[in-house]
Amino acid sequence: MARMQVVLLLEIAKESHHTTTFRFRADFGGSAGQFVMVWIPHHDELPMALSYLGPVKGITVHAYGDATKAFLDFRPGDRIGVRGPYGNTFKLEGEKVLAVAGGTGMASVIAAIEAFAQQGAEVTTAVGARTAEELLFVDRASASGEVHVSTDDGTRGFHGFVPALAAKLMEKHKFDQILTCGPERMMKLVVDEARTRGVKVQASLERYMKCGIGICDACAFDDKLVCVDGPVFTGAQLASSRDFGTYRRSKDGRRVAL
Amino acid sequence: MVDLRTEIAGVRLRNPTMLASGFLDETGGSLVRVFRAGAGAVVTKSIGPEPREGYANPTVVELDAGLLNAVGLPNPGIEEFQQELKEALAGKAVIIGSVYGKDAAEYAKVASRMADAGVVAIEMNLSCPHAKGLGTEIAQSEEAVKEFTRAVKDAVDLPVFPKLSPNVADIASFALAAERGGADGIVAINTVKAMAISPELRMPILANRYGGLSGPAIRPIGVRAVYDIYEKVDIPVIGVGGVDSGIAALEYIMAGASAVQIGTALVGQGLGVFERVTKEMGSVLEDVGFKGVLEAVGVAHG
Numbered sequence: 333m334a335r336m337q338v339v340l341l342l343e344i345a346k347e348s349h350h351t352t353t354f355r356f357r358a359d360f361g362g363s364a365g366q367f368v369m370v371w372i373p374h375h376d377e378l379p380m381a382l383s384y385l386g387p388v389k390g391i392t393v394h395a396y397g398d399a400t401k402a403f404l405d406f407r408p409g410d411r412i413g414v415r416g417p418y419g420n421t422f423k424l425e426g427e428k429v430l431a432v433a434g435g436t437g438m439a440s441v442i443a444a445i446e447a448f449a450q451q452g453a454e455v456t457t458a459v460g461a462r463t464a465e466e467l468l469f470v471d472r473a474s475a476s477g478e479v480h481v482s483t484d485d486g487t488r489g490f491h492g493f494v495p496a497l498a499a500k501l502m503e504k505h506k507f508d509q510i511l512t513c514g515p516e517r518m519m520k521l522v523v524d525e526a527r528t529r530g531v532k533v534q535a536s537l538e539r540y541m542k543c544g545i546g547i548c549d550a551c552a553f554d555d556k557l558v559c560v561d562g563p564v565f566t567g568a569q570l571a572s573s574r575d576f577g578t579y580r581r582s583k584d585g586r587r588v589a590l
Numbered sequence: 591m592v593d594l595r596t597e598i599a600g601v602r603l604r605n606p607t608m609l610a611s612g613f614l615d616e617t618g619g620s621l622v623r624v625f626r627a628g629a630g631a632v633v634t635k636s637i638g639p640e641p642r643e644g645y646a647n648p649t650v651v652e653l654d655a656g657l658l659n660a661v662g663l664p665n666p667g668i669e670e671f672q673q674e675l676k677e678a679l680a681g682k683a684v685i686i687g688s689v690y691g692k693d694a695a696e697y698a699k700v701a702s703r704m705a706d707a708g709v710v711a712i713e714m715n716l717s718c719p720h721a722k723g724l725g726t727e728i729a730q731s732e733e734a735v736k737e738f739t740r741a742v743k744d745a746v747d748l749p750v751f752p753k754l755s756p757n758v759a760d761i762a763s764f765a766l767a768a769e770r771g772g773a774d775g776i777v778a779i780n781t782v783k784a785m786a787i788s789p790e791l792r793m794p795i796l797a798n799r800y801g802g803l804s805g806p807a808i809r810p811i812g813v814r815a816v817y818d819i820y821e822k823v824d825i826p827v828i829g830v831g832g833v834d835s836g837i838a839a840l841e842y843i844m845a846g847a848s849a850v851q852i853g854t855a856l857v858g859q860g861l862g863v864f865e866r867v868t869k870e871m872g873s874v875l876e877d878v879g880f881k882g883v884l885e886a887v888g889v890a891h892g
Binding site: 334335336338369371373374376377378411413415542543544545546547548549550552554555556557560581582583584585586587 | 612613614615616617619620622623635641642643644646647648649650651652653654657659661664665666667670673788790791793795797853854856857860
């Protein structure tokens with residue numbers, strides 16, 4: 333079993349008014365797309381994608397709930413618990429890749445953008461946010477390939493949602509593979525677009541989790557588990573899904589609308 | 591070929607492995623998947639009358655020798671769970687419904703709804719060691735175990751299996767109380783009350799502080815409990831606690847269990863564990879000269 337490690341927070345970087353990256357050293361591996369369970373002492377334990385791989389890992393956190401807001405008060409030298417890495421990974425399939433990220437979904441996709449570029453793929457990124465200030469990791473993505481930006485309010489780049497931007501890119505270029513992470517209804521549009529064009533697609537899903545290790549059934553997604561069968565699912569898997577883009581499970585296990 | 595079929599209080603199973611309650615059993619899809627992976631039966635998550643979110647995280651601590659959890663009985667409530675049961679039954683899974691409540695009437699009500707849906711038996715979670723007011727106190731009183739078992743027996747026409755806590759001085763006397771309440775079988779053991787502390791953070795890791803320990807660490811406790819219970823009662827026993835191999839399962843069988851439940855081993859072995867354990871039981875039984883698993887039940891008593 334993967335024992336929880338209590339680690340010191342090293343650097344803490346504010347990415348936008350609501351999103352912060354925490355760096356820490358942990359002696360476990362981790363590949364693009366994988367997540368860790370992060371214990372914010374006295375508050376909660378939550379699944380978070382690794383936004384930085386390697387010995388000094390990173391998680392990039394959108395403060396939207398009580399625990400993630402409390403996390404903002406943590407400083408370098410404070411301690412958190414981490415266990416993992418868990419879940420499957422984004423897989424490189426082909427030469428030309430389009431990464432489509434919405435909001436904090438970029439935290440998961442950026443690791444794949446960097447890893448795939450290192451493996452020699454030509455990676456194009458479409459990254460979207462509500463407004464320019466909330467765009468995540470544009471510089472990091474630019475260091476790995478071409479980047480296209482969209483904002484819902486038009487403060488930077490394409491004025492509109494990122495799936496529309498991605499569709500335009502797919503119209504113009506032939507990609508071997510699409511990766512996506514972001515709000516699920518956004519991903520649904522990207523997956524549908526890719527499938528219509530016959531392009532392979534992988535999407536990283538988010539669900540409430542308790543265990544992270546495939547036993548508690550909290551993250552049930554159809555008859556699969558996001559924690560061990562995912563978080564990355566293929567377009568073929570998602571095409572036959574009843575839950576994708578439609579349902580999630582509440583903390584008490586009820587199937588509720590997304 | 592060794593006959594691996596077993597039978598508990600009239601419930602016939604294709605093999606003696608069951609999914610233990612609390613693992614991959616809150617949704618119809620997961621129940622079917624586990625059954626298809628080879629479990630003889632699947633026990634549902636413990637279901638109560640109303641939806642319940644359970645405890646805040648951390649709810650699970652992975653340890654070298656097992657798993658510590660204080661999930662806190664999250665469940666969608668029996669009405670919402672009907673849909674999951676329907677899906678699971680449509681997938682032809684053999685389902686045992688696990689129930690809990692705050693009093694005997696609630697247990698009886700949930701059990702009755704489970705029975706309506708079509709489960710083959712009822713497991714009573716009498717012993718969740720970390721949910722306040724929901725089982726702990728019941729598990730500590732022989733009189734309550736008897737009374738609650740009786741209430742459920744009166745409410746359903748199915749075999750009823752109370753699941754007992756090891757966190758008592760003499761588990762066999764609780765099994766006897768359950769038998770006197772009309773139980774058709776005993777499930778033993780639930781998790782062992784335990785704690786893990788982070789020295790760096792100077793605090794218990796579980797949000798609930800206390801949890802229940804499962805996995806290989808508690809197997810010898812479970813085997814001893816089944817051995818004691820088998821001596822004291824005439825009804826069949828289902829052994830649970832740290833079963834992760836055919837050898838481990840046979841410890842329980844020879845202590846007196848007619849079937850075993852598997853949960854924590856899923857973490858390391860995945861869904862293949864049911865087939866693996868069943869197969870290994872077969873080859874070990876053949877090796878030591880048994881024709882069937884039922885022949886081996888309780889043989890350690892001499």
